[in-house]
Structure formats: C-alpha cells, structure tokens
Amino acid sequence: MNKYTLKDFAVEFPTDDACLEWLKNHRYPDGIHCPKCNKITKHHKVTGRPCYACDKCGSHIYPTAGTIFYKSATPLTIWFQAIYRMASTRCGISAKQIQRETGVTYKTAWRMFNQIRKLFAEDFKHLTGKVELDETYVGGKAKNMHKAKRERLTGRGTADKTPVFGAVERRGRVVAVKVSGTDRETLIPQVQKNVAPDATIYTDEMSAYTPLADKGYKHQIINHSAGIYALNGVHTNTIEGFWSLVKRGISGVYHSVSPKHLQSYINEYSFRYNHRKDETPMFKVVLGQI
Numbered sequence: 001m002n003k004y005t006l007k008d009f010a011v012e013f014p015t016d017d018a019c020l021e022w023l024k025n026h027r028y029p030d031g032i033h034c035p036k037c038n039k040i041t042k043h044h045k046v047t048g049r050p051c052y053a054c055d056k057c058g059s060h061i062y063p064t065a066g067t068i069f070y071k072s073a074t075p076l077t078i079w080f081q082a083i084y085r086m087a088s089t090r091c092g093i094s095a096k097q098i099q100r101e102t103g104v105t106y107k108t109a110w111r112m113f114n115q116i117r118k119l120f121a122e123d124f125k126h127l128t129g130k131v132e133l134d135e136t137y138v139g140g141k142a143k144n145m146h147k148a149k150r151e152r153l154t155g156r157g158t159a160d161k162t163p164v165f166g167a168v169e170r171r172g173r174v175v176a177v178k179v180s181g182t183d184r185e186t187l188i189p190q191v192q193k194n195v196a197p198d199a200t201i202y203t204d205e206m207s208a209y210t211p212l213a214d215k216g217y218k219h220q221i222i223n224h225s226a227g228i229y230a231l232n233g234v235h236t237n238t239i240e241g242f243w244s245l246v247k248r249g250i251s252g253v254y255h256s257v258s259p260k261h262l263q264s265y266i267n268e269y270s271f272r273y274n275h276r277k278d279e280t281p282m283f284k285v286v287l288g289q290i
Contacts (some may be wrong), residue, residue: 004281008085019076020050026290027227032061050076067290068115080287082112083119087190087283091249092268117264119289120271126196128169133191134239134247135182137161138250138262162259164266165190168239173274176242178263184208188215202236242273 006183013019021196023272024032031040034054043052043061051060064070069079082098099109139161144174163182167190168174175194179186187208193216197199200218203209205225250257257265275285 004088004283006084007110009081009283013077013080016076017045017048020063020082022046022287023067023069023076024052026288027063034059034061068118074108074112075103078104079112079116082109083116083125083286084283085281086113086268087286090272091245092253094253114261114264116286117268119286120264120267122267122271122274124173126199127167127169127173127175127194128196128199129172130165131167131195131199131201132170132236132239133165133167133187133195133201133209134236134243135163135165135179135187135206136243136247137163138247138257162262166239166242167191167194169243170238174239174242174270176246176266176270178266179257182206182208184211188212191217192213202234208225242269245269245273 032043033042036057036059042055046053051062053060085093095110095113099106163179165179166176188211197216201219205221207224222234
C-alpha cells in the first residue's frame with residue numbers, strides 16, 4: 001500500500017475549495033452534464049458558494065448533493081480531515097478524538113463519525129476458494145456489568161451480548177454480519193448468501209453448520225473441543241484472528257458499542273481488512289466511496 005502522509009493531505013486539501021474541486025472531479029470525471037442545456041458544458045466555481053455554474057445557462061450544480069456532506073455547515077476541510085483520520089488508523093478512532101483534533105463540538109464530531117462510517121459499507125459477490133466460518137459475541141465483560149445484570153448471565157456468558165457471524169477467504173476478503181442468533185436457521189442462510197456454492201468451508205464442530213454438506217458445500221471440521229486447532233490445513237485461525245482485531249479495537253478505542261450501531265463498526269473493520277493490500281492509500285479508497 002502506498003503511504004499517504006498528513007503532509008500529503010495538507011498539500012492536496014488546504015482549503016474548502018480544493019476539497020470541493022476534488023469532489024467535483026471525482027463525481028464528474030468526464031465533465032458536468034448540465035440538465036438545462038442537456039449536454040456536458042463548461043462550469044466555473046461560484047464564489048462563496050459550494051457549487052458550480054454552467055457557462056452557458058448559469059444553472060448551478062452542487063457536488064455535495066447526495067453525499068454525506070450535503071447541507072452540512074461543517075467545512076469540507078474538517079470533513080476530509082476526519083475521513084483521513086478514520087482511514088489512517090488501524091484500530092479505529094473515537095468521536096472524542098475527532099472533536100479534539102478538529103475543534104468541532106462533540107455533537108458534530110459524533111454526527112460526522114457516524115456519517116463517515118457509512119462509507120465503509122460494502123457489497124460484493126460471494127466469497128470463494130477456502131472459506132472459514134465462525135461466530136462471536138460482542139459486548140461488555142461480566143465483571144464490568146452492574147450486579148443485577150451480571151447475575152442474569154448464563155452458560156458462556158453471552159446474555160446481553162450481540163452475536164456476529166463471519167466468513168473469510170484465506171488471504172482474501174471478509175464478511176461479518178450482526179445476527180439474531182447462532183442457530184442453524186439463522187447461520188445457514190447467511191452462509192448461502194455470502195459464500196459461493198463451490199467453496200471449501202472450514203468450521204469448528206458447532207452443530208449449526210452440520211447441514212452445509214447437504215447444501216452442496218465441501219465442509220471440513222476442526223474439533224476444538226478435543227484441543228485440536230489445526231490439522232492438515234483444516235483450521236479457523238484466520239477468522240479468529242479477525243475477531244481478535246475487532247474486539248481489541250472496540251475495547252481499546254470505543255470501550256463499548258451498542259447493538260444499534262454495532263454493524264457499522266463491524267463494517268469499518270471489515271473494510272480495512274478487505275483493502276489492506278490495496279495499492280491506493282486507504283484514505284483515497286474511503287474517499288472514493290463518496
């Protein structure tokens with residue numbers, strides 16, 4: 001991956017006009033099509049306004065329309081800086097830190113934080129090749145809970161935690177989805193939705209995955225309960241490594257995440273994982289999602 005430093009950012013995006021010009025060029029690489037003239041025409045920046053005017057008829061085009069920047073009073077330079085910060089970190093950055101570094105209020109930082117995280121959502125074709133499946137639970141530790149809530153915990157201590165299903169290609173992409181449960185009725189449809197039918201699937205001995213062979217998948221199992229974690233290439237170490245990355249990030253940076261917003265956080269970590277080998281700097285990859 002090519003490095004894109006804070007100095008590079010400052011040189012490329014010193015002003016709001018520079019940010020708007022980039023946005024215009026990104027959205028209209030072949031030139032702006034004027035709806036009034038019904039053709040591509042030359043447009044010039046309107047002084048003091050975030051728009052461009054047609055050289056022929058004077059109609060205005062707003063490059064921010066339909067983006068997370070639309071109708072925001074926050075300067076584009078601050079938006080771009082927040083995107084740069086969120087894209088450049090490996091483990092995430094909190095809204096509080098964005099507030100400190102940009103000087104905006106916490107309310108504004110939180111809104112930007114959630115709007116930018118929408119850029120991390122991706123939709124791509126089925127995972128292929130060798131694919132590992134696993135599920136995890138995201139939530140607070142029992143020792144940190146109120147006594148009344150802690151006393152309600154049972155079994156693996158998964159009460160009040162949110163289940164997440166994950167599938168990862170070895171040396172490839174990952175898909176992680178917040179789910180309602182870890183039973184076969186919930187997990188098998190997720191597998192069919194996200195994993196190609198000709199993939200080789202690796203799981204632990206959890207019974208929810210038993211129907212995979214009947215669904216036409218080549219299914220290999222590693223028996224964790226017997227203390228075996230890798231045997232002849234059969235393991236789920238890749239997906240478990242991804243879970244460790246997610247949980248370390250959430251506990252270390254965000255401390256806790258509500259079930260309502262959990263999927264957006266999962267999307268952020270998945271996006272970074274999926275683009276970790278891109279030649280394009282991560283900041284530009286995220287900005288391209290605009």
